[in-house]
Amino acid sequence: MAAAATDVAAEEGEKEGAGLVAPPTFAELPNGRVKCVETGYEMVTGDVQCYSRSKRCRLGLIDFALAHNKPPLNMFKQDPLCRSMLICKLTGDRVNKSEKHIWKHINGRRFLHKLEQKEEVDVTSKRKMGVVNMKKKKEEQKTKKTADEIKSELRDPSERNSNFAGDSGDFELISGAESEQDSDVSEGNRF
Numbered sequence: 613m614a615a616a617a618t619d620v621a622a623e624e625g626e627k628e629g630a631g632l633v634a635p636p637t638f639a640e641l642p643n644g645r646v647k648c649v650e651t652g653y654e655m656v657t658g659d660v661q662c663y664s665r666s667k668r669c670r671l672g673l674i675d676f677a678l679a680h681n682k683p684p685l686n687m688f689k690q691d692p693l694c695r696s697m698l699i700c701k702l703t704g705d706r707v708n709k710s711e712k713h714i715w716k717h718i719n720g721r722r723f724l725h726k727l728e729q730k731e732e733v734d735v736t737s738k739r740k741m742g743v744v745n746m747k748k749k750k751e752e753q754k755t756k757k758t759a760d761e762i763k764s765e766l767r768d769p770s771e772r773n774s775n776f777a778g779d780s781g782d783f784e785l786i787s788g789a790e791s792e793q794d795s796d797v798s799e800g801n802r803f
Contacts, residue, residue: 629715
């Protein structure tokens with residue numbers, strides 16, 4: 613008797629997975645008709661309630677949510693072989709494209725277990741990336757010059773560090789006699 617009572621209560625209340633997709637939105641047309649924004653279906657104003665419960669509307673809303681990556685349907689993709697099926701990106705399972713079946717899959721043990729594993733991996737990778745990023749930032753701060761240091765170097769050329777000997781004034785003058793000897797030696801080596 614208890615099972616029969618719960619079945620009757622379930623039939624009177626909302627169906628399983630009914631809140632999975634947002635209800636349809638409608639726009640009024642100038643000719644007195646109404647158009648569903650998500651599916652593009654036009655109808656008479658009196659048919660709005662009937663249409664919003666129909667299978668055509670529910671499938672259209674699921675397609676709309678898939679196309680726009682709305683949660684929780686962002687965890688699914690369209691099955692390329694069958695228009696009425698979805699593939700779960702997390703588990704790889706094929707699920708019927710109905711709110712009831714999607715709801716059951718999302719609340720299933722396998723999906724929840726895989727989701728838990730993915731979250732653990734994400735948390736540990738973020739921790740590792742945080743440690744690596746902190747080390748990189750510290751190294752960059754050590755080697756990075758401040759803007760004031762760079763400006764002062766540009767304005768005061770005497771403090772500039774360069775590899776040119778001419779900048780510091782350390783150069784030798786070569787007399788004409790020494791330069792002739794160097795040129796004779798270099799010519800003799802070529803032959």
